Amino acid sequence: MSLHPDRLFPADERTRAIAREIHQRTTDLPLVSPHGHVDPRLMSENQPFxxxxxxxxxxxxxxxxxxxxxxxxxxxxxxxxxxxxxxxxxxxxxxxxxxxxxxxxxxxxxxxxxxxxxxxxxxxxxxxxxxxxxxxxxxxxxxxxxxxxRPRALFDRFNIEVLATTETPIDSLDPHAALAGMAAGNGRRWGGKGGKVITTFRPDNLVEPDWPGWAERVKQLGEITGEDTSTFDGFLAALRARRQDFIAAGATCSDHGNATAGTVDDPVKAAQIFDRAIQGEASYLEMQSFPAHMLIEFARMSVEDGLVMQLHPGSLRNHNEWLYKGWGRDVGGDIPRATEYARSLKPLLDAFGNDPRFRLVLYTLDETTFSREIAPLAGGYAAVFAGAPWWFLDSPEGMMRFREAIHETAGFYNTAGFVDDTRAFCSIPARHDVARRVDAAYLSRLVADHRMTEDEAAEVAVDLAYNLPRKIYGLEK
Known part of the structure; x- marks a missing residue:
């Protein structure tokens, strides 16, 4: 088995040569991983795999x-x-x-x-x-x-500059506190090369009342924050307080995996649904709509505290019921589904889409929306950016289709750069390598077609791989 140096580059020799030159400009760049699911205890405990x-x-x-x-x-x-x-x-x-x-x-x-x-x-x-x-x-x-x-040694060897993990509001942030303590002890970030591990605020299990154990988790949130989460106002106050804990642990982003991109701006109705859900009296439709109300509330919080808002809708979770009942969530039983963005997000964008304090990164599992909705929204609102191809689309073909569909309307600079979105720590450099090669291949075609100079393409490649994710996800601080 060999890794061909020209893998994923165009077959045409002239265009392939251009891709080689463009890719060379990105090979030594640090890895920026602003969204992922690696367990932070890997780094804080540093035990052998x-x-x-x-x-x-x-x-x-x-x-x-x-x-x-x-x-x-x-x-x-x-x-x-x-x-x-x-x-x-x-x-x-x-x-x-x-x-x-x-x-x-x-x-x-x-x-x-x-x-x-x-x-x-x-x-x-x-x-x-x-x-x-x-x-x-x-x-x-x-x-x-x-x-x-060991994890920390590989972290340095992979040349990771930032690794974002993902925690729920009721998860412990102790691993991040331990890493911060190491940094304080040696006067630098904990990694030998100065890399850092930060957290991301992911509240899905607190905004889906039909998720088993929801009421107990809401109560636990109140115990963690000292707020009365039996009321909607107390629930929101607790979430605001917990976001501050996450910010103190390095968070620059929140992440939301709602089933749809639907948003509803009606705080009175949201409070009514919350009260009924706490009592166990909410209807199925009310429970399904509550996350749409909460997206507005989280956008409002983002304007207040500066967390970049990521939206990952469109997964029909646990579609394989036998698999879910036998082995639980996140074992391969989820299926993408069609997702609508323009109408669904209009209440949120009416309220915050032009606010310079707000930033929204949109992902999709429905690639038919790339050119129809995601690109026009990213190109039409200062607050909106197109997120990288995600999950089922995180492939060379999916990445190329993304570039072809998004670029003509949104350009490169209304996209947010690459995220690896992985639990598999050892695969992080491989995923970034694939993304950088696909971008080099796409850019080489623009150069070969005389739509861009090679110097411009090389600059764009560096921006996509490094500068844009640092900027869009608030990692330049």
Missing amino acids: PDPARLFVIPDHYLTRMLFSQGVTPDQLGVPSVDGSPSEVDGRTIWRRFAEHYHLFRGTPSKLWLDYTFAEVFGIYKNLNAETADEFYDHLSVRLAEPDY
Whole structure:
């Protein structure tokens, strides 16, 4: 197995040569990761990673989803069950099963990321299959036991400048406090190269009343903040207070994974729904509409405290009911669905879309909205930016379609740059490498068509990879 130096570049030799030159300008840039789901305890505790199966396979729903589609059930891959039913616990057995099916990932972004990680991070330049499974497992196990492969060492080696994690308002911020203490102790940011880990405010589990345990979590929020969350005003006060805790822990953004982009600006109605939901009397339609009311409230808070607002709508969560009941959330059972933005966001944009204190980054799983809605909104409101291709669209093809659809209306500078949005820490450099190569390929075509000079394209590539995410997500401070 080899990583071709021209991977993802155009086939035409002249355009490929241009892409090489553009890409070269981004290869040594630090990695900026303003949105992701890495556990901050990796950095604060700095313990060795577990065995290869528990590092690569069990937590990665990209992998388990594909394998399940071919008949390999989650319990065979070691995914913990909801009711405690037995799952495979032997890491080597899980790894062998994964290796036997590695051919399923041919041509997918998962294989691009994994091949890069195996080669560039762990030094394995072989093809993974049933015959090489044990060799891979042994090699990875040896490396994972070495100090140079602990999380902080890899953080520095990956040249990460900023890594944003994601926590809910009732999650502990102690790992971030520990990292801040390390920084204070040595007079610099905790990483050897000065990188930092920050948090992101993600309140989804407090704004969806039909999410099991919602009332208990609202009560817990009140206990954490000292506010009376039995009332809507107290609930909002508690959220404001908790946002300040997150800002103190480095947060520059909030993140919202609502089912839709719907917004409703009616605080009186929102309070009525909240009161009924607390009493367990809210109707299904009221519970479904409450997140739309809360997006307005969170936008209002963003104007007050400066957190950049990210909106990630459009996932039909837990579509595979059998999978959800057996193994819970975030194991591969979610499906994208059509999402409408222009009408849905109008109440929010009427209120805040032209306010210089507000910034909204829009993501989508519905790529039909790229040119029809996302680009015009980003090009028509000072507060709105188009977020990177996300989740099912985080692929070379999806990224290229995004550039082709967005650029003609919004340009490059109404986009927010790349985010890796990953739980898989070791894949971070691979994901950034893919994004930078795809951008170089797209820009090389503009140069070859004489729509842009090579110097301009190189400048844009650097902005997309580094300057724009720092600026849009408030990381220049």
